[in-house]
Amino acid sequence: MSAPMATNETLPARAALDQEWRKVVNHGLLLALVLVFVSLANMPVSLDSRMIIEPMLSMGYLSLLWIPVVMGFIVSSEKVLEGIAYHAKGAREVLAGGLVGLIGGLGLSLLVVLIDNFDLRDPLVNWSPALLDLLQFGNGIGFGVIIWPVLGFGLGVFGGALHIFTAMTRTIVGWVLGAVLGIAVFETVIIDLLTERLPFEFITDWFYFIRGGLSQQGAVTAALIGGGLGYLRVLAQRGVVPTPVQDYKQLVGPERTRANTIIIITCGVATAILPLLLGRITNELLANVGLFVLLALGLNIVVGLAGILDLGYVAFFAVGGYATAILTSPNRGDSWPDWVPQSHWFAALIVVILLAILTGLFIGAPVIRMRGDYLAIVTLGFGEIIRLLFLSDWLGGYTGGAQGVTNIPGVDLGFVEIKGTDPRAIFYLVAVFCAIAIYVSWRLEKSRLGRAWMAIREDESVAEAMGINTVNVKLMAFVVGAVLASFSGAIFAAKVGSIFPTSFIILVSIVILVVVIVGGMGNIVGVIAGAAVLIGVLGGPKQPGLLAEFSEFKLLIYGALLIFMMLKRPEGLVPNVRRTRELHQEEFLQDAWLRSQVDADEQDGAPSGEVAPA
Amino acid sequence: MSDVTDTSTPLLEFRGVNTHYGAVHILKDVDLAIYPGELVCLLGGNASGKSTTLKTLLGMVTPTTGEVVLDGEVVNNKPTSYLVERGVTMVPENRRLFKRLSVKENLELGAYLRTDKDGIEEDLERIYEMFPRVKERLNQKSGTLSGGEQQMVAMGRALMARPRVLLMDEPSMGLAPALVQTNFELIQQIHEAGVAIFMVEQNANMALSIADRGWVLQTGRVVLDDTAPNLLANPDLRASYLGEGDR
Numbered sequence: 005m006s007a008p009m010a011t012n013e014t015l016p017a018r019a020a021l022d023q024e025w026r027k028v029v030n031h032g033l034l035l036a037l038v039l040v041f042v043s044l045a046n047m048p049v050s051l052d053s054r055m056i057i058e059p060m061l062s063m064g065y066l067s068l069l070w071i072p073v074v075m076g077f078i079v080s081s082e083k084v085l086e087g088i089a090y091h092a093k094g095a096r097e098v099l100a101g102g103l104v105g106l107i108g109g110l111g112l113s114l115l116v117v118l119i120d121n122f123d124l125r126d127p128l129v130n131w132s133p134a135l136l137d138l139l140q141f142g143n144g145i146g147f148g149v150i151i152w153p154v155l156g157f158g159l160g161v162f163g164g165a166l167h168i169f170t171a172m173t174r175t176i177v178g179w180v181l182g183a184v185l186g187i188a189v190f191e192t193v194i195i196d197l198l199t200e201r202l203p204f205e206f207i208t209d210w211f212y213f214i215r216g217g218l219s220q221q222g223a224v225t226a227a228l229i230g231g232g233l234g235y236l237r238v239l240a241q242r243g244v245v246p247t248p249v250q251d252y253k254q255l256v257g258p259e260r261t262r263a264n265t266i267i268i269i270t271c272g273v274a275t276a277i278l279p280l281l282l283g284r285i286t287n288e289l290l291a292n293v294g295l296f297v298l299l300a301l302g303l304n305i306v307v308g309l310a311g312i313l314d315l316g317y318v319a320f321f322a323v324g325g326y327a328t329a330i331l332t333s334p335n336r337g338d339s340w341p342d343w344v345p346q347s348h349w350f351a352a353l354i355v356v357i358l359l360a361i362l363t364g365l366f367i368g369a370p371v372i373r374m375r376g377d378y379l380a381i382v383t384l385g386f387g388e389i390i391r392l393l394f395l396s397d398w399l400g401g402y403t404g405g406a407q408g409v410t411n412i413p414g415v416d417l418g419f420v421e422i423k424g425t426d427p428r429a430i431f432y433l434v435a436v437f438c439a440i441a442i443y444v445s446w447r448l449e450k451s452r453l454g455r456a457w458m459a460i461r462e463d464e465s466v467a468e469a470m471g472i473n474t475v476n477v478k479l480m481a482f483v484v485g486a487v488l489a490s491f492s493g494a495i496f497a498a499k500v501g502s503i504f505p506t507s508f509i510i511l512v513s514i515v516i517l518v519v520v521i522v523g524g525m526g527n528i529v530g531v532i533a534g535a536a537v538l539i540g541v542l543g544g545p546k547q548p549g550l551l552a553e554f555s556e557f558k559l560l561i562y563g564a565l566l567i568f569m570m571l572k573r574p575e576g577l578v579p580n581v582r583r584t585r586e587l588h589q590e591e592f593l594q595d596a597w598l599r600s601q602v603d604a605d606e607q608d609g610a611p612s613g614e615v616a617p618a
Numbered sequence: 619m620s621d622v623t624d625t626s627t628p629l630l631e632f633r634g635v636n637t638h639y640g641a642v643h644i645l646k647d648v649d650l651a652i653y654p655g656e657l658v659c660l661l662g663g664n665a666s667g668k669s670t671t672l673k674t675l676l677g678m679v680t681p682t683t684g685e686v687v688l689d690g691e692v693v694n695n696k697p698t699s700y701l702v703e704r705g706v707t708m709v710p711e712n713r714r715l716f717k718r719l720s721v722k723e724n725l726e727l728g729a730y731l732r733t734d735k736d737g738i739e740e741d742l743e744r745i746y747e748m749f750p751r752v753k754e755r756l757n758q759k760s761g762t763l764s765g766g767e768q769q770m771v772a773m774g775r776a777l778m779a780r781p782r783v784l785l786m787d788e789p790s791m792g793l794a795p796a797l798v799q800t801n802f803e804l805i806q807q808i809h810e811a812g813v814a815i816f817m818v819e820q821n822a823n824m825a826l827s828i829a830d831r832g833w834v835l836q837t838g839r840v841v842l843d844d845t846a847p848n849l850l851a852n853p854d855l856r857a858s859y860l861g862e863g864d865r
Contacts, residue, residue, distance in 0.1 A: 455727055
């Protein structure tokens with residue numbers, strides 16, 4: 005690595021070493037760029053108030069510090085072909101990571117100097133003394149300039165060193181970091197769960213600092229817990245400790261069915277009990293997650309099963325919300341004739357379902373004759389049209405225009421009224437509808453209709469040649485999706501008590517689609533996990549999540565996450581076997597081919613160690 | 619028209635069919651007749667209207683004038699499902715399986731319009747018997763099968779509809795030469811089981827060697843209509859289509 009960089013154009017061929025230098029420099033510059041971008045996006049300053057470990061580490065610093073580690077790791081990552089590493093990992097990787105971190109750190113040093121000497125607040129609003137102060141750790145310019153290259157180098161070295169750790173160390177390190185971060189991020193939920201109804205305040209007092217964030221002893225304990233769990237995981241991988249997941253995967257037939265039943269019952273009971281232990285904030289969070297689970301399950305049928313890319317899905321949510329609001333609120337638009345009753349929520353729900361079916365047919369009919377991109381664009385348009393109709397003067401007398409519909413009553417069950425002020429009750433209501441949606445999705449996926457949807461997704465013309473009435477079947481997908489979304493809308497209206505056109509912006513459609521994609525298209529468990537992670541942790545389009553401080557960066561993170569998932573894990577968070585197979589088909593085929601070659605060699609009695617690629 | 623099976627009435631028939639794509643005139647006064655249980659082939663080069671013929675037979679394209687007749691009933695404006703229900707089934711060009719679905723799901727989709735569960739089970743068993751290799755791969759994704767296996771699944775999928783007439787779009791396309799031979803043997807086997815077969819092919823020699831009759835389509839017009847042996851011997855066909863004019 006000590007060879008000088010070749011700058012002379014007349015040199016014949018670039019040496020391999022030279023290429024590696026270039027790689028290091030490229031990654032370093034990229035890192036510098038990312039760090040400066042994150043800084044100027046104001047992430048460090050606005051997240052600084054959220055502590056991870058009091059008083060050492062805030063979320064703001066963390067938003068910068070994790071990047072050199074990842075970059076230091078990536079620079080030495082290579083595509084491992086057929087399981088054979090190009091060469092053994094060693095000091096080179098560590099040094100490369102360190103250098104990348106160093107260059108990235110120099111980028112931040114440059115930023116510190118620039119902010120100190122020039123005022124660019126006009127174009128760059130976050131070019132602020134607050135940022136400068138934070139980047140200098142409050143210690144003056146000299147410290148700021150020196151600390152970042154040093155920190156970057158250290159973190160990069162750590163990233164690079166991940167390559168030379170054994171798999172066991174890597175697992176344990178991962179679990180330690182995950183545990184500390186997880187326990188810090190889920191602070192609200194954990195405190196809520198342990199202290200709201202249960203007398204475990206001594207645990208939370210141990211872990212958390214009074215003004216938020218882990219205390220130092222808490223961080224150490226969390227790290228120990230993580231380490232322990234990580235070690236257990238390693239033991240499980242070696243087969244020393246049994247893993248329930250693998251045992252479950254090996255079950256077949258009736259045993260599998262029994263295991264599934266047990267899992268479903270456990271989940272049901274947990275869903276019933278958990279909200280009782282939780283306080284307002286967490287129940288509110290769960291209710292929001294539930295609303296989006298409903299929406300995502302509906303969209304999952306349209307996009308995941310039938311393969312219709314609907315970008316205007318919010319339209320059905322809006323129809324459900326507005327219909328419920330108008331039919332139950334005394335404060336709806338004045339143009340309604342008297343015979344339109346102000347009815348009970350459940351009575352309204354029947355009308356809502358009918359309206360959702362009609363809207364599904366109305367939007368679906370013109371749309372499904374198109375395919376691919378055109379379809380996506382037209383649905384996008386319809387999503388906006390519906391919102392603008394609700395906003396318009398033309399329908400203003402009915403929908404209240406920009407003032408929306410207010411005073412929407414809750415759901416009166418006789419003995420209790422479910423409304424937004426009682427998030428626990430709302431959550432139970434959502435959970436019931438989620439259960440219905442999950443059951444419907446699950447049954448449909450296995451049904452003849454589900455098969456027809458998948459056939460259309462695969463090859464529409466052949467599906468037609470099989471005798472599938474593609475128009476009707478696709479309309480069915482639209483209608484089922486619309487009904488599920490309208491359920492969500494109806495609950496949403498009862499929950500928030502007043503709805504406005506701005507509740508149904510296009511962003512909602514996009515967020516639901518991201519939830520479906522991130523969770524795993526065509527996969528019920530994945531969709532629920534996706535909603536929990538995105539809506540629960542990051543927050544919905546208007547609903548705050550666990551990381552409420554992140555709200556202004558929500559879209560940035562959504563976008564980054566979407567790109568990352570599409571590139572690295574297109575099957576989603578919870579992969580289902582079929583989708584994994586189809587998305588990594590080439591790798592599977594190659595593996596299968598290799599195995600067959602090895603088998604053939606063994607049968608011939610030839611040595612089977614070396615396998616030449618084709 | 620034909621001297622082989624004139625005794626019965628045609629199963630599927632074109633009577634003076636014309637089709638247009640916009641202003642483009644594709645099929646011009648085409649007359650075809652497929653009788654129960656016979657094996658016929660439609661030959662023609664590129665852009666001669668072969669695929670349009672198939673699509674029209676299956677109700678995916680509506681003729682501008684003329685009639686498509688199934689069992690003596692004019693079915694011009696009937697949807698594809700109507701024809702599939704009455705025994706008209708297609709094996710598409712290049713097999714076109716539902717690649718990300720399992721072999722079993724593909725077969726079941728072939729029987730999409732049938733409601734007789736016992737009959738479907740019976741037919742599945744028959745197909746497993748016919749193609750033991752398909753049975754081995756039931757739960758595998760059909761896209762991961764080899765070309766020959768995919769052809770078997772495609773045939774099986776079509777047979778699951780209990781067809782009376784099987785429309786085959788270029789059955790030999792994209793297959794290795796050795797597989798083409800097996801494939802034609804398979805077609806004959808299905809034919810011997812009593813299914814009428816209407817085959818669209820470019821591989822004229824091979825198709826005519828197993829067919830009873832054939833037509834030659836040129837720019838949307840039927841230019842030759844004869845028995846297979848006569849067509850094989852026809853110098854015009856040999857010259858224009860089989861590329862053996864000099865010999």
